[in-house]
Amino acid sequence: xxxxxxxxxxxxxxxxxxxxxxxxxxxxxxxxxxxxxxxxxxxxxxxxxxxxxxxxxxxxxxxxxxxxxxxxxxxxxxxxxxxxxxxxxxxxxxxxxxxxxxxxxxxxxxxxxxxxxxxxxxxxxxxxxxxxxxxxxxxxxxxxxxxxxxxxxxxxxxxxxxxxxxxxxxxxxxxxxxxxxxxxxxxxxxxxxxxxxxxxxxxxxxxxxxxxxxxxxxxxxxxxxxxxxxxxxxxxxxxxxxxxxxxxxxxxxxxxxxxxxxxxxxxxxxxxxxxxxxxxxxxxxxxxxxxxxxxxxxxxxxxxxxxxxxxxxxxxxxxxxxxxxxxxxxxxxxxxxxxxxxxxxxxxxxxxxxxxxxxxxxxxxxxxxxxxxxxxxxxxxxxxxxxxxxxxxxxxxxxxxxxxxxxxxxxxx
Numbered sequence: 461x462x463x464x465x466x467x468x469x470x471x472x473x474x475x476x477x478x479x480x481x482x483x484x485x486x487x488x489x490x491x492x493x494x495x496x497x498x499x500x501x502x503x504x505x506x507x508x509x510x511x512x513x514x515x516x517x518x519x520x521x522x523x524x525x526x527x528x529x530x531x532x533x534x535x536x537x538x539x540x541x542x543x544x545x546x547x548x549x550x551x552x553x554x555x556x557x558x559x560x561x562x563x564x565x566x567x568x569x570x571x572x573x574x575x576x577x578x579x580x581x582x583x584x585x586x587x588x589x590x591x592x593x594x595x596x597x598x599x600x601x602x603x604x605x606x607x608x609x610x611x612x613x614x615x616x617x618x619x620x621x622x623x624x625x626x627x628x629x630x631x632x633x634x635x636x637x638x639x640x641x642x643x644x645x646x647x648x649x650x651x652x653x654x655x656x657x658x659x660x661x662x663x664x665x666x667x668x669x670x671x672x673x674x675x676x677x678x679x680x681x682x683x684x685x686x687x688x689x690x691x692x693x694x695x696x697x698x699x700x701x702x703x704x705x706x707x708x709x710x711x712x713x714x715x716x717x718x719x720x721x722x723x724x725x726x727x728x729x730x731x732x733x734x735x736x737x738x739x740x741x742x743x744x745x746x747x748x749x750x751x752x753x754x755x756x757x758x759x760x761x762x763x764x765x766x767x768x769x770x771x772x773x774x775x776x777x778x779x780x781x782x783x784x785x786x787x788x789x790x791x792x793x794x795x796x797x798x799x800x801x802x803x804x805x806x807x808x809x810x811x812x813x814x815x816x817x818x819x820x821x822x823x824x825x826x827x828x829x830x831x832x833x834x835x836x837x838x839x840x841x842x843x844x845x846x847x848x849x850x851x852x853x854x855x856x857x858x859x860x861x862x863x864x865x866x867x868x869x870x871x872x873x
């Protein structure tokens with residue numbers, strides 16, 4: 461039993477170190493390319509394709525007005541941009557918010573019974589005639605230059621979809637500051653995976669596709685409440701190229717309270733696990749390149765290794781507390797001044813690998829924040845993230861794994 465636990469521990473640490481080193485090597489390989497993108501992408505565009513942005517919404521009365529306004533303010537030729545808003549059976553004041561846009565020539569308003577985000581998107585797709593089509597969630601907002609930062613990538617005929625960089629909008633709570641740093645990780649990760657041709661999510665906030673993608677592969681699917689993840693895997697399965705424009709910034713509102721965050725992350729993790737089961741033929745398949753050989757297997761195994769390491773730490777701490785209580789019951793309280801002796805430092809393989817993984821984590825965190833914000837600054841969000849995040853992640857991972865194994869259904873919100 462001890463040997464099995466040791467084997468699992470070594471595998472978990474190896475997966476962590478392998479992936480971190482893999483990301484760092486990729487970063488230094490594309491570092492000059494990142495600088496070129498920042499400087500030149502979106503400048504002096506000669507070809508402006510027609511673009512349709514779909515905004516599906518359900519009970520988004522607090523944000524949908526700002527979402528649509530951000531699209532209207534895009535720095536893009538007005539005659540080339542159209543917007544389709546689909547109210548998916550909202551029961552709050554969303555409809556009244558939308559009615560103020562009914563006379564805008566760029567905007568087409570649609571109403572339907574509630575059927576889920578994928579049905580709202582598919583309804584709008586039936587009306588799309590433009591060269592490109594994208595989605596913007598009704599709780600997100602785009603930078604004025606976001607579309608100009610995405611369009612040039614489509615000069616390459618092989619590129620079928622482009623994803624943006626997603627940032628947290630106006631964080632105010634501790635949890636939102638934690639998410640802000642987490643989203644910086646996401647920006648870094650997506651840009652590195654883009655260079656490897658291994659993106660496995662086309663996020664709802666402002667991913668842009670060639671319209672022919674949906675004509676050839678069909679519309680969105682329910683996909684375990686994560687249609688944006690399924691769509692990316694479908695593109696990868698059919699060898700359609702997805703890239704990331706890290707200079708195209710989109711801002712999204714994030715959960716204020718833990719129960720909402722917990723539900724959202726359970727849905728994301730549950731959706732990932734079930735979609736990779738649906739697309740299991742990609743795993744360890746050379747035909748699909750890095751995403752099949754490395755990224756999906758590592759992303760999947762990292763969920764279980766994180767749970768194992770968290771359980772191991774929890775068990776060790778509980779055992780230590782139990783031993784201390786037993787000792788207290790036997791001999792009572794005994795205070796000894798803390799002492800330090802280099803001789804007793806554990807120099808074994810496991811502590812060395814653990815320390816290496818922690819150091820590389822800090823290096824990647826530094827690079828992620830620098831890539832996201834243009835410079836690295838130590839903010840309260842960094843402290844919140846380091847103190848809180850490690851304790852809350854295993855909670856939603858455990859719930860998602862449990863729901864997947866026992867085939868329990870999850871809710872959207």
